Amino acid sequence: MLEFDDERSGTFEPLRFIPAGKTVALGLVSTKRPEMETSEGLIRRIEEASKYVPMENLALSPQCGFASVMEGNLVTEQTQWDKLKLVADTARQVWQS
Numbered sequence: 190m191l192e193f194d195d196e197r198s199g200t201f202e203p204l205r206f207i208p209a210g211k212t213v214a215l216g217l218v219s220t221k222r223p224e225m226e227t228s229e230g231l232i233r234r235i236e237e238a239s240k241y242v243p244m245e246n247l248a249l250s251p252q253c254g255f256a257s258v259m260e261g262n263l264v265t266e267q268t269q270w271d272k273l274k275l276v277a278d279t280a281r282q283v284w285q286s
Contacts, residue, residue: 192216192252193234201234204241213242216252218272221262225271228279235283249280 192198193215207213217234218226231249238247255269264272 190214190216190250193238201238201241204238207242207246210246211242212246212248213238214248214250216250218249218251218276220251220253220255220264220269220272223264223268225268226275228275228282231275231279232283244283249276249283251276 191204191213193201204213215235215238217231235244235247235249251272255264
């Protein structure tokens with residue numbers, strides 16, 4: 190599980206060191222900020238990561254749990270549910286069975 194939710198995270202280039210056959214969960218959805226990511230933006234980032242790790246070895250997740258909300262992040266409960274729905278809907282789009 191690797192966080193890639195902001196510019197601080199850098200590029201996907203370090204993924205080139207992931208051993209073959211390992212799965213990488215890309216933490217692309219911020220749990221710290223209330224702004225909603227877009228499915229299109231997430232798909233674009235997943236495609237970028239797939240240059241280093243095969244698509245079938247990638248997964249999508251929030252960058253962390255939402256526990257830090259209690260510490261003062263301005264993410265409402267509804268936004269948390271919306272972000273989780275975005276993760277699930279985007280994953281279905283990318284990895285359709």
